[in-house]
Structure formats: structure tokens, C-alpha cells
Amino acid sequence: MTTVEQSKIYNTLLRTVSPQSFARLVDEMERVDLPVRYVLVEDGVAPKYIYFIESGLGSVVATSSDGESIEVGHVGREGASGMHIMLAVPATPGRTFMQVSGSGIRVPIGVFTDAVASDAETRDFFLRYVHTTVLQLAHSALANARYSMQERLARWILMCHDRLDGDDLPVTHEFLSLMLGVRRSGVTDQLHILEGRHAVRSTRGNLRVLSRQKLLDIAGGCYGVPEREYEKVLGLPLRMK
Structure with missing residues (x-):
């Protein structure tokens, strides 16, 4: 990618990391399109790139040994895929793929790992981001165990809203049912309730x-x-105004 100013990057991590850390990565950055269903992390496969999303929305999905799946996290312009690398784990169960198309910047794994290994400030910065993803997962478990479907649906919509531009979220009922681990009909019923409270408007x-x-x-x-x-x-705030 042609050298670009850090201020022109739309991924929050790359905009926020120190200039010295950014300089370690910039020469190997490549802007790429990220269409719907594009796989950022494959189940059990060591990724070749870290993807820093600039637009769109990725889903982190856990799958059981008998094939049951549920979304356990989001990644958008606030974050990056493949952060298990920070924990010295080359491959991990589960997948991360694009649920809403967008674009991003990818950096080869070797370049990224060299940068975090050679500079404590860079390493500490990305470990703080890993901390936020673990906390997101913990609160997803809390929400699933202790809150109603309506409360959980409102939470997931807010999380999508945090990571996408504007107020129109190009998400389907199927996507919402995956996020919540419930039937599509249950999502539709709860959306009707949110519409009745004038919180959202749902169209196809x-x-x-x-x-x-x-x-x-x-x-x-x-x-x-x-x-x-x-x-x-x-x-920086997670939701950019």
C-alpha cells in the first residue's frame, strides 16, 4: 500500500497506536475489500494476516463438537481479527468472518508478530485490546445467562451500531438469530416489540x-x-461520532 498518514486510517487501533508502532507496520499494510462471508480467521488454521477492519462488521463464531454455532463477539473498525496471536497461539477453534461487507487493512502475521515482539509499547497496546475482547466475551455470557431476549437484542443492536456508520444497519433476521442463539421467529417477535417502542424500524x-x-x-x-x-x-470511544 502506498504510504499513508496515520490520521487517514479509519481503523481505531491503527489510528491510536503510537507513531513508532505504526511505522513498524505501515510498509506492509495492504487495503483490501472484505465482502460478506469473507473469512478472516478459519477454524483451526493459522491465519496469514491480521485484518484491521475500516468498515463493515465481522462475527466471531464458536462451534461445538456436534456442530452447534453461536456468535460470541463482534469486530469492526474498533478492532482487528486474529488477536489470539498475541497469546502465542498460532491457530484457534472457531471462525471470524464478515457479516456486513466492508474494507480493511491487512498486515502479514510475521510482520505483526515481529513488531509486537520487538517493542514493549506495541505489545502492551495490543494486549490491552485483547483484554477488551475477553471482557466483551464475558459480558456476552453474562447477558445470555441473566438477561431477557429483548434486553440481549437491544445490546446486540447497540454493538452493531457502535461499529457501523450511520443509523442503518444492514443486518438480517438470520444474522440476529445467530447472534442471540434463538430461532428467527423469536427475533422477529422481539423486533416487533422494539418497533412498538419506536426504538428501531425493521425492513428486509x-x-x-x-x-x-x-x-x-x-x-x-x-x-x-x-x-x-x-x-x-x-x-478513544468505541463508537465514533
Whole structure:
């Protein structure tokens, strides 16, 4: 990729990392399109690249030994795929793939691992990001165990809203059912309730956020702790205004 100013990057991690750390990566950065279903991390396969998403939305999906799947996390312009590399794990169970098409910057794994191995500041920065992803996973487990489907749905919509531009979220009922681990009909019923409260408007293949505040009120304590921690440890709000 032609050398680009750090301020022209739309991925929050690459915009926030120190200039010295950015310089270690910039020469090997490559901008790429990320279509729907594009695989960022394959189950049990060591990735060739770290993907820093600039637009679109990736799903981190866990799959059981008998084939049951559920989404356990999101990654968008606030983050990057393949961060198990930071924990000295070359390959991991589960997949990460694009649920909403977009674009991003990829960096070869070897370049990235050399950068974090040779500089403590770079390593510590990306480990702080790993901390936020672990916290997101923990609160997804908390939400699934202790909160209603309506509260969980509001949380997931807010998480999508954090990572996508504008108020129109190009997500399907099938995607939402995967995120929540419930039947599509259950998602449809809960969306009708949110529409009745004038929080969202759902059309085929699109969900429009009408009132973020109403979604926050519905989600309650189900949403917010990982988002505040992201801002605390990385220095920027997760949702870019």
C-alpha cells in the first residue's frame, strides 16, 4: 500500500497506536475489500494476516463438537481479527468472518508478530485490546445467562451500531438469530416489540436505529461495561461520532 498518514486510517487501533508502532507496520499494510462471508480467521488454521477492519462488521463464531454455532463477539473498525496471536497461539477453534461487507487493512502475521515482539509499547497496546475482547466475551455470557431476549437484542443492536456508520444497519433476521442463539421467529417477535417502542424500524435486510437512548434504556445493565473499558484502556470511544 502506498504510504499513508496515520490520521487517514479509519481503523481505531491503527489510528491510536503510537507513531513508532505504526511505522513498524505501515510498509506492509495492504487495503483490501472484505465482502460478506469473507473469512478472516478459519477454524483451526493459522491465519496469514491480521485484518484491521475500516468498515463493515465481522462475527466471531464458536462451534461445538456436534456442530452447534453461536456468535460470541463482534469486530469492526474498533478492532482487528486474529488477536489470539498475541497469546502465542498460532491457530484457534472457531471462525471470524464478515457479516456486513466492508474494507480493511491487512498486515502479514510475521510482520505483526515481529513488531509486537520487538517493542514493549506495541505489545502492551495490543494486549490491552485483547483484554477488551475477553471482557466483551464475558459480558456476552453474562447477558445470555441473566438477561431477557429483548434486553440481549437491544445490546446486540447497540454493538452493531457502535461499529457501523450511520443509523442503518444492514443486518438480517438470520444474522440476529445467530447472534442471540434463538430461532428467527423469536427475533422477529422481539423486533416487533422494539418497533412498538419506536426504538428501531425493521425492513428486509436492514434495521434502522430510531432512538439509541431507548435501546440503552431497554438493554439496561446488559450493555456498557466493555464499551467503557475500551475507552478507558485505549483512549478513544468505541463508537465514533
